[in-house]
Amino acid sequence: MSKTLVDKHLKKFENGQRAILQNLREIIQAELPTATEVIKYGIPTFMINGVAIIGFDGYKNHNSLFPFSGSTNTLLKAELANYVQTKGSIHFALDKRFPKPLLKKIIKARISQINSAYPKKTGEFLEFYGNGVLKASGKIKNEQMHGDWKWFRKNGVIMRSGSFKAGRQVGVWVTYDQKGKPYKKTNFGS
Numbered sequence: 001m002s003k004t005l006v007d008k009h010l011k012k013f014e015n016g017q018r019a020i021l022q023n024l025r026e027i028i029q030a031e032l033p034t035a036t037e038v039i040k041y042g043i044p045t046f047m048i049n050g051v052a053i054i055g056f057d058g059y060k061n062h063n064s065l066f067p068f069s070g071s072t073n074t075l076l077k078a079e080l081a082n083y084v085q086t087k088g089s090i091h092f093a094l095d096k097r098f099p100k101p102l103l104k105k106i107i108k109a110r111i112s113q114i115n116s117a118y119p120k121k122t123g124e125f126l127e128f129y130g131n132g133v134l135k136a137s138g139k140i141k142n143e144q145m146h147g148d149w150k151w152f153r154k155n156g157v158i159m160r161s162g163s164f165k166a167g168r169q170v171g172v173w174v175t176y177d178q179k180g181k182p183y184k185k186t187n188f189g190s
Contacts, residue, residue: 002036002037002038002039003037005038005039006025006037006038006039006044009039009043009044010022010025010044013058016094016095017058017063017094017095018058020058020063020094020095020096020097020098021044021056021057021058021063023097024056024063024065024097024098024103025037025044025056027098027100027103027104028046028054028056028103028107029046031103031104031107031131031132032046032048032053032054032107032131032132033131033132033133034048034131034132034133034134034156035047035048035053035132036048040052040055041055042057043055043056043057043066044056044057045066045068046132048128048132048133048134049126049128049134049137051114051126052068053068053107053110053111053114053132054066054067054068054106054107054110055068058094061094062084062091062092062093062094063091063092063093063094063098064089064090064091064092065089065090065092065098065103065106066088066089066090067088067090067106067109067110068088068110069088069110069113070087070088071113072106072109072110072113073085073087073090075109075113076102076105076106076109079102079105080102090106107130107132108130111128111129111130111132114126114128115127115128119139119140123139123140123141123146124139125137125138125139125140129154131154133152133154133155133156134152134156135151135152135154136149136150136151136152137149137150138150138164141166142166144164144166144167145164145167146164146165146166146167147163147164148161148162148163149161149162149163149164153178157176157178157179157180158176158180159175159176160173160174160175160176161173161174161176162174162188165190168188169188170188170189170190171187171188171189171190172185172186172187172188173185173186173187173188
């Protein structure tokens with residue numbers, strides 16, 4: 001449904017600008033295959049597990065990328081030196097495609113920033129692969145793994161799940177095959 005909203009949003013641009021924005025969208029889709037497309041803050045945005053990774057939009061005199069973090073621009077200062085920037089955006093020409101290698105660097109930097117923001121104060125922990133696929137999820141308590149945890153392959157298929165109690169494996173742990181079907185169970189007791 002949100003993808004339809006992004007389609008509708010892009011239809012308001014003239015053909016040339018729309019083609020540039022659609023190309024940008026396709027590159028981002030290829031880099032973040034499991035991301036959800038939404039309209040956030042009025043712009044097309046790619047999200048993974050509820051976290052905004054990157055957005056984009058077109059304007060009268062330029063197109064823009066929004067890495068949802070002003071520090072992304074700082075991290076890639078040399079690479080972005082030729083672009084007009086605001087605290088949260090990178091502007092590029094209406095009639096020129098944004099360079100694919102630079103876009104990939106921005107996405108990788110953004111995912112790295114997101115990974116470094118965990119664990120949250122609530123103990124929530126998420127880690128993502130460079131392609132935006134969830135790698136691990138769980139909780140941290142007193143700086144140790146605690147509660148239910150899951151690990152995933154780079155294609156998003158579950159690989160292992162189990163529980164920790166104060167950093168120690170407990171209960172039944174399940175290992176999954178390449179298709180996500182359980183093939184091994186190990187009981188670590190309580």
